[in-house]
Amino acid sequence: MIKNVVFDWSGVISNDIKVVHKALLIVFEKLGIKKISLRQFREEFELPYTKFYEKYARGVSDDVLVSLYTKAIHSVEEPEMFRGVKNVLEFLRSNGIRMAVLSTHMKTKLDKEIINYGLEGFFVSVKGNIHDKTDELVNLMKECKFDPRETAYVGDMAHDIEVGKKAKVLTVGVSWGYYSNERLAKSRPDVMIDNISEIKRIIGK
DSSP: OEEEEEEEBTTTTTOOOHHHHHHHHHHHHHHHHHOOHHHHHHHHOOSHHHHHHHSSSSSOHHHHHHHHHHHTTSSSOOOOOOOHHHHHHHHHHTOOOOEEOOOSSSSHHHHHHHHHTTOOTTTTTOOOOOSSOTTTHHHHHHHHHHOOOGGGEEEHHHHHHHHHHHHHHHHEEEEESSSSSHHHHHTTEEESSSSSSHHHHHTTO
């Protein structure tokens, strides 16, 4: 039975792909890189994000990229939470499910969005600025004393599924995030869902 749920943030809880793409185009403009469409971004973006930047900004240092992106993401509008998320989180909390967040999303933005979405106090741990989640999910679970056999990790990208499998937790892929359903399915998550409310069913198993 699932007693703990770790969520990725962007593309799972926060509908921020359009604002992240907008910030990316600001960075590309600063670097003199040709713009890419939202569709192309969704088809090509991957984690760790350095793999993506190596294709378009080879030779630009991580420090420069982080500095430019930090300014850009704070200059664009605030994203909205996906519909139905808060109701599901309230259901999980009322049923004693412990929840946490593990995300590459900038921590300053993550904290602000948690407040904007009215989700303060829902999570026992919130980890942001995670460039590579490979070991971080295991570390978070140790800190929170989450038993892998009782834990699910909900993500929208192949990297999420890979780290979930390494941590030996139930991997849940969502179809509404950064990856298309078809692209994410290639990483073979244990469960694929098309609506956040399906998590209620998963924890009951």
